[in-house]
Amino acid sequence: MQKTISILGSTGSIGVNALNVVRHLSDKLDVVYLSAHTNAERMIEQCREFHPQTVVMIDENAAEIVHTELTLDGIEVRSGRRGLLDLAGRKDVDVMLNGLVGALGMEPTLEAVLAGVDVALSNKESLVMAGDIITKTMEKTGARLFPVDSEHSAIWQCLVGESLEDVRRIILTGSGGPFRTRSINTFGDITVDEALNHPNWDMGKKITIDSATMMNKGLEVIEAYWLFQLDPSQVDIVVHPQSIIHSMIELKDGSIKAQLGVPDMKVPIQYALMYPRHAEAPWERLNFMECGDLTFQPPDSERFPCIKLAYDAIDQMGTAPAVLNLANDYAVYSFLNGKIRFTDIPKIIKNAMEKHKWLKNPSLNDLKVLNKWTKLCVNNYS
């Protein structure tokens, strides 16, 4: 029997990898909905290959182009954020893969779990921004979250068959990014190209910058807190430059379980779509004779202040993780556009965290207001 799936962000890095997975598992996975932002050309190609029922382009012009091209193929084309949220809330799919980037991915996750649809979640901002709202909604509708992040997928795989009570801690591994050994005195000179040059993983731009600042590890700590319902003190970070061990759990008897493999996002994507099965796949496997030595070191909090900011946000909870995430989104965007320096990113986030109006239990509307405030706060920072 085929599983029906929808893919939000199908022309991005996660979406393209997901369609690679569907290509070799076409007898098991059936794509019914796709969404993208502006890349009309790639969306048209994807539609011709995978024949979804409905697609959404956020950008109106792109939607127009796709509509014109596909009008004879019987594929419904919709547009705009309203179209996206409507697609995310449809009940007639087994799994929705949320491959959207940044805070805009949060509401579609909420729409899907409201509809009782399981979400394969790559968009870590969903839980960082609205972990409380999403988990409470899941309790009501029975929808589940299947992590797609390689780290959280690793932990999820290690937890299969285990009792959460028996877990002492989880250990998120991080490569340390491209600046793990760069002299800290030169961090102010880091260029966009340098920051986009990740040593192990081929990912989208936003998450690659987050790897360079190690904010991605900070966001992952917050995400892990919501996914696995552990105390923040049970979530540790270990720097592991080879990105072979994707994360670990330590059990109360001292046994540690790890998930390993080549750094390839298709593995966690396929597992989230095929859960609980590990289906056959054609890609490269890890060769222990060629992978080199596996090394570990502690995270450097002076070099990567974003990690500490994330732990601070968990301590404060309420709106703190949301403002951390929003300020990071806008700061990374500014850095990518050459408006600020690499070292400004943590300063801007810290400033927004300190100045924002903290609320204990923010509503969705509170988060929208916070979003507007944070955008102004980041753009006015000097």
Added chain:
Amino acid sequence: MQKTISILGSTGSIGVNALNVVRHLSDKLDVVYLSAHTNAERMIEQCREFHPQTVVMIDENAAEIVHTELTLDGIEVRSGRRGLLDLAGRKDVDVMLNGLVGALGMEPTLEAVLAGVDVALSNKESLVMAGDIITKTMEKTGARLFPVDSEHSAIWQCLVGESLEDVRRIILTGSGGPFRTRSINTFGDITVDEALNHPNWDMGKKITIDSATMMNKGLEVIEAYWLFQLDPSQVDIVVHPQSIIHSMIELKDGSIKAQLGVPDMKVPIQYALMYPRHAEAPWERLNFMECGDLTFQPPDSERFPCIKLAYDAIDQMGTAPAVLNLANDYAVYSFLNGKIRFTDIPKIIKNAMEKHKWLKNPSLNDLKVLNKWTKLCVNNYS
């Protein structure tokens, strides 16, 4: 509720470690039977601390000493191999830990599974000798085997919650023993003390020599075949000198799961006794900042011919694994007694494998006859 357990070989390395586990989990584990070979003094200490109902000493003189000491404590003392097999066949325990060394450990395993009792199995010779008889008996009685070997425990832990169908292969790790880097030209000069000096694990003498010849990896391949019902081609060996990763499974999607920890037999012993739970334990944990780099290399078949002999035995099946194991038992015993050289061990095994009368489906009696033949064959080798 307490689990009732019996421990065969309680004064040996596995037994002593098991009682260390029981000591800190005395509210969950209740020792009802103990057995040992000759160490009366240690057995008396163990009885005074753990108050079993019945103990067996294989040696008659040792039994007499223990009986005299414990006559007022209300502990039944029995003796001899008959006493051991009777104890192993008692139905009124939840788990029997078989910590016996060598081929003599096989029949007690069979007695326990015949009685429908789950066996925490450290004695790998049980499955190597009589895998077919034991697994067929288990099918009838519903008894289960819980591996205690660190490698098989690791694989068992990694398989929890997974479907065997989804496993591509299992990867047994081995330290490579004390002679991994020693010049092969000097192997003829290896002394007993050198061979007993294992770099990572503190174990009994027999298994320490098996680590030095890497025959232990060969026996583990055969044991894994019976425990996990995989094709021999799905069982690989990787040398990992640090003994931090205790073994791994590779799933069909390329995901690899590994179990790691400090090299401490108490971890797999506790897991086998507490399965499926990972109960709290007081011992040292793995510190990733201090464990050093993890490295891998292929096994060296020229240096360690015993590995190839074991794969040959699986290819031939029938009595081949049994004669491999028996010849190894007697050859290691001769080496420990200074009668043969280290490099004679594989030659003696190969000779016995070639000369023995191969049977496809040996009975228990066939194996006893084979045992006598092999003892003569090994002792007459020159």
